Amino acid sequence: MEEAVDSVHRVGRKTENRHRQILVLFFKRTIRDDIWKKTKSSVVCREEGVRFAEDLTREDFMARQAMWPKIEQARKEGKAAGFRGPHGYINGKRIEVSPKGAG
Template sequence: MEVSMENKRKDAGSIPTTPSKIPVGKKSKTDNKEAQVSNLTILEAIQSMEKNFDKQLTQLKEQAKQSSCMIASLTKAVQFHAEEVKVCKKKINDLESQSELLEKENRELKERVREQERYKMRWCLKLKGIKEKNEENIRTDIIHLFAKIAPDIDMRQLEDAVDIVHRIGRKEDNKNRHVVILFARRLVREEIWRRSKDSPVCKERGVRFTEMLPLEDREARKNLWPQIEQARREGKRAYYRGPHGYIEGRRIG
């Protein structure tokens, strides 16, 4: 019995065994370690990126803060300069107004001074062409000339009418300086001025009376002279009155 069982076992041992299922492969400790290292590296990289991001974010915030401060400072500076410009513009406008006022006052003052000069010079006559002598008494010579121009005017009246007589300019050889006559009586001055224009005495002695005028008026008359001269050649009535010229009663220039 025991032999037969043993034989059966032997016989059974000779029969080929049925192949078993292939066992599922298990991860080795090395693979797990490598996986852990890889995950750790990724985690460290992520953490490093987060730190860099946080650092960059901090820097950006700091730069934004600095930019905000700079913008605020620039805004204040712009506002300050805008106010300064506004104040400067106001000052410039005020100065322009003052300048215009001063220019107007200056023109008015100049015209007043010029009018005073005209008024004072209306009491004077200038005589050109009278010969100059050594140790001459020019006032007496002029009064005698007036007596010949207007013989109907009393000599004593002429003496009272003539105030000051003198020559003007620097004395030069072979040159007769002009004579300025200041009258004390305006009516006598006007009468002598009127009669001298067609006086044969003046033509005979080669002398000529002219009005005393400020420089500006003389320049104005000089500019108008071509028109006055042309009008007189055409037989028109042309004359001066102060700095202005008139042709047939119409003002020119």
């Protein structure tokens, strides 16, 4: 792990009966992606309640929230749909969400 992880730290204040999030900064995205993929099917992670998630900026989080209905609908239709950073993609094509109030 010394060659894979740059830094690790906890987020927030320590409180009783509550776990804190831990931020892990990896040296390479490929290492992060490999570990992320392996933890999704890990019995130990499932039993211990460990999961990985991206630490998004508020703007990126809000952009994803706005696109989620389109992504969810595409997945229900059997299309390949997901996010890369703040951008949504359906079948490899970047999607845009119109501002509120626009048709």
